[in-house]
Amino acid sequence: MRSLLNTLLGWLGLAPPRLRCRRAVWDAGVDELERRTLSGRRESGAYLLGSQRSDGSRDISEFVFYDDIDPKALDTGIVTIRQTALPRLWEVCRARGLGVVADVHVHPHGYGQSESDQANPVIPRVGHLALILPNFARGRPLPGSIGMYEFLGNGEWASHSGKGARFFRLEG
Numbered sequence: 001m002r003s004l005l006n007t008l009l010g011w012l013g014l015a016p017p018r019l020r021c022r023r024a025v026w027d028a029g030v031d032e033l034e035r036r037t038l039s040g041r042r043e044s045g046a047y048l049l050g051s052q053r054s055d056g057s058r059d060i061s062e063f064v065f066y067d068d069i070d071p072k073a074l075d076t077g078i079v080t081i082r083q084t085a086l087p088r089l090w091e092v093c094r095a096r097g098l099g100v101v102a103d104v105h106v107h108p109h110g111y112g113q114s115e116s117d118q119a120n121p122v123i124p125r126v127g128h129l130a131l132i133l134p135n136f137a138r139g140r141p142l143p144g145s146i147g148m149y150e151f152l153g154n155g156e157w158a159s160h161s162g163k164g165a166r167f168f169r170l171e172g
């Protein structure tokens with residue numbers, strides 16, 4: 001029912017976005033992701049912590065960088081999430097009173113998912129959202145020019161990249 005309503009509101013451009021983030025938080029986080037690529041020598045990424053609003057949209061309030069949780073996460077040049085790092089992540093979530101609402105990582109060129117991205121969701125939970133920033137996050141890419149993917153389970157994903165700001169709204 002709610003999803004039908006949201007579909008109708010979506011056609012009218014009135015549906016709440018699935019993701020929101022304050023512009024200052026996004027800009028600072030994306031700048032830091034670019035810095036951590038060491039001038040394009042490796043990929044970087046972050047867990048996006050936040051909370052869910054009553055309208056169902058998720059608010060990103062903080063970037064938690066993979067290499068701060070696991071110093072080896074970026075060592076191979078491709079982001080590697082080791083399960084051993086997760087207890088540390090849950091500790092951070094508990095301390096902040098926040099959950100993981102999405103994740104983000106950078107790619108050297110385009111923002112399509114790799115086979116490995118599809119096979120290894122960072123949080124393997126249906127509805128989890130994964131963002132991909134192109135060009136090592138140079139030039140602060142915004143919704144509309146980034147990859148936005150929703151995990152559907154069983155290795156399946158839906159792309160919402162083309163929805164831009166209707167899916168992911170930067171505010172303030």
Ligand SMILES: [Zn+2]
Nearest residue numbers: 105107114117
């Ligand atoms: Zn990737």
